[in-house]
Amino acid sequence: MTRLRGGVVTAVATLVAVTGCTAEQDKGSAGPGEGKGGGAALAAAESLTVKGRAPKSGYSRDRFGTAWADTDSNSCDTRDDILKRDLKEVKFTGGTCKVTYGLLDPDPYSGKRITYRRGRSQVDIDHVVALSDAWQKGAKYWDPGKRIALANDPLNLLAVDARTNRGKGDGDAATWLPPDKAYRCEYVAAQVAVKKKYGLWVTAAEQSAMKKVLTGCPDQKLPTGGNPTRAPERFRAR
Template identity: 85%
Template sequence: MTRLRGGAVIAVAMMVAVTGCKVEQTKGSGGPQRTAGGGPAMAAAGSLAVKGRAPKTGYSRERFGTAWADTDSNSCDTRDDILKRDLEKVRFTGGDCKVSYGLLASDPYSGKEITYRRGRSQVDIDHVVALSDAWQKGAKYWDPGKRIALANDPLNLLAVDASTNRGKGDGDAATWLPPDKAYRCTYVAAQVAVKKKYGLWVTAAEKSAMRKVLATCPDQKLPTGGNPTSAPDRFRAR
């Protein structure tokens, strides 16, 4: 069952055949939520290309555009979109975009309850596939529009406990997993979905780690949806 937060509609995790698995690319928001049963995340992980990690040379956040660009043109920036999606008891300031308060009832990474207050937030919006990791596994060769899309795709974004998230850095599944073991299958399935959608590769150690986690949940669904893989032309990145 896909979990709903704050009354928002979360991406539909689609049941896919074990062979010919494909991540559907659709419009609209969607993020990696807790799921159980039904789909072949393991098969999708097995289909990811394996290569060595490229040098980090040339990476900067600006290569992925201005932070939290409104690529879906709903007049709210991406950060606030994800806060509205993932928090409960949301309050706004100056309209219905800027989230001033909310409750992360169960942080997916730690399992803790976290209160969000604008300006002194204990909540991060995490890129499930870190942008630096993406850069080293294919994104450095993309056109800017695709990098901007990845940085703002709800499929790759999740509201989480800031202190736990800071320990992740740009780690992949081989070097970092959520401390909350109950969320690891969903987390790894989300990384697989994002890497498959955008054509990113994985290292041999990363694929092994993904498969080890997914072996504990062989029926794990593969999240789908999110935004298109190219941002509108009006957005620019270095």
């Protein structure tokens, strides 16, 4: 089942497999709900490189830059961009960037209706491919600009119920799937799209889990779009 997130404006671009530190530019502002169909998600999952998980040593959030950097230069930070994209009945303070209220209806992970109010932690912006997971599957070897891009790419970001999200941790498809089974196909397709776009690998167990989910929805679309795979030079990370 495919659920399109409300309010997404997309400049669709063809996903290109990226390896190492090659900076293929994949432009647009899509979230995980839009893409191309015809079994593309399952085919892409089967094409991902399979390797063992690298050590987590050396990982920290700082390796991916300052949280919610405005890498698309629209004068709004990434968190507010995603809130604007995914919430309904959005209200702002001081312009059209700072989101102070909205409805997550439904929350893609739990299927519940969640009210967002700024300063209360009922809504998280989740990295669909967790940054720690990315670190252990290729990002450890990237230059900072590519890690910053991944951390702020709308293709890899989703507004979700905070409590459900915190149960996910840095799990991959082999260890965590959304409780709402109706969203699992779209969720896994989003993970596949991000890993293919950035050249991240998967473990054998992870690929098996992805294929198991996507076999149940053979027409599942592969999300496309998002930001370029390298952040502007002005952004820095350790």
